[in-house]
Each structure stands twice: as structure tokens, then as C-alpha cells.
């Protein structure tokens with residue numbers, strides 16, 4: 001994709017002067033104006049832009065919240081209330097940041113599901129995909145660290161339970177798990193020391209994410225975008241320049257997304273959170289029912305589905321790490337699930353499984369809920385580790401259009417008029 | 419330059435030696451950066467605490483803080499002690515006493531989890547050995563689980579009247595910290 005037409009023309013003497021010394025404007029023009037995008041992209045392709053917007057929102061609101069927030073176990077809880085009640089527009093900034101984290105995850109789940117359905121993880125986009133999985137892991141870490149900061153009951157007990165996951169390593173090398181947990185806590189229990197370091201890391205990670213996003217977009221612009229039929233751009237009529245076509249579509253989708261975002265911020269700012277987090281952290285009382293933020297629920301369900309402590313932890317991390325290997329687990333050469341009659345339905349069932357695990361993660365771990373969580377956990381791994389490699393070999397793909405242009409214009413696709 | 423081709427081993431040695439020293443230097447630089455996260459001197463200094471047992475009547479329990487963790491102190495009834503003694507160690511999920519004052523391999527009998535002549539007092543770190551919640555069972559009205567000891571609602575672990583895990587995902591018995599009776603009604607934990 002690097003060798004497309006360059007329509008950049010410096011507008012003024014100054015920009016010409018700059019262009020001869022540091023052609024950054026030319027590069028941006030080439031990558032975000034002239035860049036060829038497949039002409040058949042649907043709205044699922046607008047979520048990358050939406051995600052970039054979300055990261056920007058979190059960084060900007062986060063930096064200003066940090067001007068008022070106090071990372072100290074005695075004062076953190078009150079400082080959030082202070083932000084909400086006293087700081088000018090604090091109620092708004094705080095809601096945008098808290099709701100923003102949820103919206104960020106809504107967008108990333110759509111974005112990942114899009115990649116799965118249209119086979120965007122396959123050659124030559126393996127690195128692009130792996131960078132995406134790394135961003136997702138970093139987001140989960142950042143969200144987890146951030147949720148500690150209000151120092152409510154859910155913050156405190158969420159941190160306790162999640163950091164204790166590492167103590168399961170005691171079953172591998174006695175003492176190792178405990179040593180790691182003590183090191184993470186900076187003490188013998190979760191305390192103000194822990195809160196302080198989590199704040200430091202919560203401030204750091206979004207900038208690491210921004211760096212990896214840069215690499216992600218770089219990798220994208222080397223190999224070019226996939227598209228709903230999963231066939232590469234071959235002729236000029238298969239693509240349109242990014243601006244104004246893709247840019248306008250992205251903006252329209254972004255505005256719709258912002259409306260939903262704003263609805264939560266203004267009408268239901270606490271809907272996505274948990275009421276127990278408005279009770280200050282108390283190291284002596286565990287709330288009767290601990291749940292993580294909604295975006296972790298499927299993994300929490302996997303953790304609890306396994307009756308062994310170490311086994312649960314291994315499967316939970318494994319369920320995310322398995323994504324790193326998709327480019328090699330999927331043996332089919334057809335990218336888009338649209339032309340894969342069997343795989344398509346297995347994938348739909350997988351999406352259902354993921355949602356079901358999310359529901360089960362929010363329920364107490366007892367009785368029938370555990371059984372269902374075990375069944376869905378089994379399908380989760382079966383899908384990636386067994387069905388994906390086998391179906392790719394056995395399945396006969398359905399007939400495909402020969403080009404993007406043909407898929408859009410059908411018979412009207414006269415000989416490409418490049 | 420001629421000597422270089424004549425004497426390749428000497429060049430290799432220098433490269434390996436230099437690289438090793440760089441690695442040592444990098445590790446030495448990294449160490450303080452990692453070590454600063456471990457418990458600091460002030461956290462370690464809070465290591466022991468004295469508890470007055472006189473207000474705790476038979477059948478009651480109190481919770482005290484030690485190293486930022488809750489410690490359960492229960493004055494057990496005769497029936498509770500008997501119940502704990504009746505269980506053969508082979509029936510237990512975790513057969514080790516988990517008592518810091520005695521050998522790591524000691525069996526999880528009731529005697530091994532208490533002090534001689536003070537068998538009614540059960541002193542343990544009140545943290546579920548699964549993922550660290552504080553189990554119910556200290557207050558009189560609490561759900562004490564299927565074995566009459568403690569119950570962790572987080573993921574459903576049941577402990578018996580000697581604080582041993584009997585059912586649920588927790589892998590170990592409650593830990594017994596080192597403590598001494600400084601008088602008949604006072605203990606020092608840590």
C-alpha cells in the first residue's frame with residue numbers, strides 16, 4: 001500500500017520550507033488522505049477511529065482528574081466525591097472518564113469481533129493482529145488499575161482477588177506466588193502503598209497504549225485494510241482515497257457513538273458501575289458478592305468455572321493468550337466468514353458463548369451457573385484449539401466474487417477503468 | 419588487523435567479557451528499581467501486636483488487625499473442639515497444619531493448630547486461602563458454612579471449627595501465625 005499516488009502540495013512558502021526539511025505533513029497526507037481504502041467497507045470498519053477517539057478522551061480527562069485526585073488510602077475516596085461535588089465541571093469530567101472506560105471496551109469488543117468474522121488476523125496481517133491483542137491486554141490492565149483509584153469496596157476487594165490470582169503460582173514453586181503478591185502490594189495486604197503505585201501505573205499505561213497504537217496503525221498502513229469479502233485490492237477501481245470517503249463515514253459513525261456515550265454520561269453515569277463502590281474500602285468486610293467491571297466478566301466466569309485454583313488462573317489467562325495464535329490456528333485460506341458456510345455458524349456460536357460467559361460471570365458461582373460456565377468454557381477452547389484448525393481443512397468455501405469491484409457493482413463491473 | 423584473524427579467540431573473549439559486564443551492570447541497576455516495590459521498613463516494623471482475651475466469652479470471636487490483615491481469635495466451645503477432633507486427618511483437603519510455629523509437614527490435627535492447655539483458643543489469619551476474601555463466621559448471626567466454622571461467600575469455601583478447608587475452591591487451611599501467651603488472658607501475635 002506504500003506505493004500509491006502522492007497528491008500532497010505544500011500550500012504556503014512556510015509549508016514548502018518545512019516539507020524540504022521534515023516532510024511530516026506529506027507523510028500524514030499520504031497516510032490519511034490519499035491512502036487507498038477498499039470501496040466496500042461497512043460500518044464495522046469505523047471502530048478503529050472510534051477507539052482512537054476513546055483513547056484521546058481517556059488521556060485528556062485522566063490528566064485533568066489527576067489534578068484533583070489524591071492517591072492516598074485515607075483521602076482517595078473523599079477526593080472522588082470532592083471532584084464530583086466541588087471541582088468545577090468535576091462531575092462531568094469524572095463521568096466522562098468512568099463511562100469512557102466502558103465505551104472504550106464496547107468499541108474494542110466490536111472491533112475484535114469484526115476481525116474474527118472477516119478473518120483480519122490472517123496473512124499478511126498477523127503482526128497487526130498481535131499488536132491488537134497486546135493493546136487489549138494493556139487496556140485491561142489500565143482499566144483494572146484505574147478501577148482501584150476510587151478506593152471503594154469493589155475497588156479494594158477487586159484488587160485483592162485479582163492480585164491474589166498470582167498466589168496460585170505457589171502450587172508450582174512454593175513461595176513464589178506469595179512473593180509476587182507481596183511485591184505487587186508493597187506489604188502483607190492491599191493498602192495505601194498499593195493504591196499509590198497503581199495510580200502511578202494507571203497514569204503510565206495509556207501512553208504505552210498510545211505507542212502500541214502507533215505501531216498498530218503503521219502495520220495496518222503497510223499491508224492495507226481487509227474488507228468484508230476478504231479479497232485484496234487489485235485494481236484502482238477497488239479502492240477510494242481515505243479522505244473524504246472513509247473519513248466522512250468514520251465521522252458519522254463516531255457521532256452516533258458519541259450520542260450513546262453522552263446518553264450514559266448525562267442520564268446514567270453510574271449505570272455501568274457498581275453501587276458497592278460508593279462505600280469506602282473496608283479491609284475487614286468483604287462485600288457478599290464481588291464482581292469485576294462488566295468488561296471482564298467472561299474471563300471471570302472462566303476463572304470460576306474451574307474447581308482448581310491454579311487451573312482457573314491458567315485457563316483465564318490462556319483464554320486471552322490463545323488469540324495471539326489465531327493466525328496459525330485458522331487453517332483456511334479464505335478470509336471472510338461470509339464464504340465459509342460451516343465456520344460462520346461455529347463463530348456465531350462462539351460470540352454467543354462469550355456473551356453467555358459474561359452473563360454467568362455476573363452471577364454467584366454456585367449450582368447450575370457453574371455447570372453452564374463449564375460448558376461454555378469448554379466450547380471457548382474447543383472452538384479455537386480444535387474446530388478452527390479442522391474446519392479450515394474440511395470445509396468447502398462458497399463461491400466468491402472475483403474482485404471488490406465486482407462484489408459492489410455486480411454485472412455493472414465493466415472492465416476496470418483504471 | 420592481521421592479529422585479529424590470527425587470534426580470533428582473544429577477540430571472542432573480549433566480546434563475551436564485555437557483554438557479561440554490561441549484563442551485570444544492567445542487573446545491578448534494575449535491582450533497586452524492582453526491590454523498591456517490596457514491603458518497606460515501616461511496614462515490616464508493624465510486625466507484632468498484643469491482644470487482650472479477657473472480654474471474649476466462650477463461643478465468641480474477635481477480629482484484630484496484624485500486618486494489615488485481619489486475625490480471627492475464637493474462644494471455642496467444648497462441642498466445637500470435639501467436633502474438630504473427631505475428623506480424621508485423612509478426610510481433609512489440606513492435611514498440613516499450616517501453623518507457623520511448628521514444622522511445615524506437621525499434620526492438620528486440631529492440637530497442631532492451637533497451643534497446648536489453651537485448646538479453646540483458635541488464632542488464625544482470617545483470609546480465605548483461595549483469593550483473599552474475609553470469610554463470614556465471626557459474628558454470632560453469620561453463616562458459618564456446612565462445617566460450623568467459617569464460610570467464604572466469594573466463591574463458596576467452607577471451613578470447619580479448626581479453620582480447616584473442607585469444601586470449595588480454597589486450597590489450604592487458614593494460616594496460624596506465630597503467637598505466644600504472654601499471660602493467661604493475653605497473646606502476642608508476630
Ligand code: HEM
Nearest residue numbers: 058059062063065066069098101142143146147149150206
Ligand atoms: C486507556 C485509557 C484509560 C482507561 C481504560 C482508564 C480507566 C479508568 C477507570 C475504569 C477508572 C475508574 C473510574 C471509576 O469507576 O470511578 C479510572 C479512574 C481514574 N483514571 Fe483512568 N483510564 C485511562 C486513562 C487515564 C489517564 C491517561 C489518566 C491520567 C493521566 C487517568 C487518570 C485517572 C484518575 C485520576 C482516576 C480516578 C478518578 C475516577 O475514579 O474517576 N486515566 N480510569
Ligand code: FES
Nearest residue numbers: 546548549570573
Ligand atoms: S476468596 Fe474465598 S472462596 Fe474465593
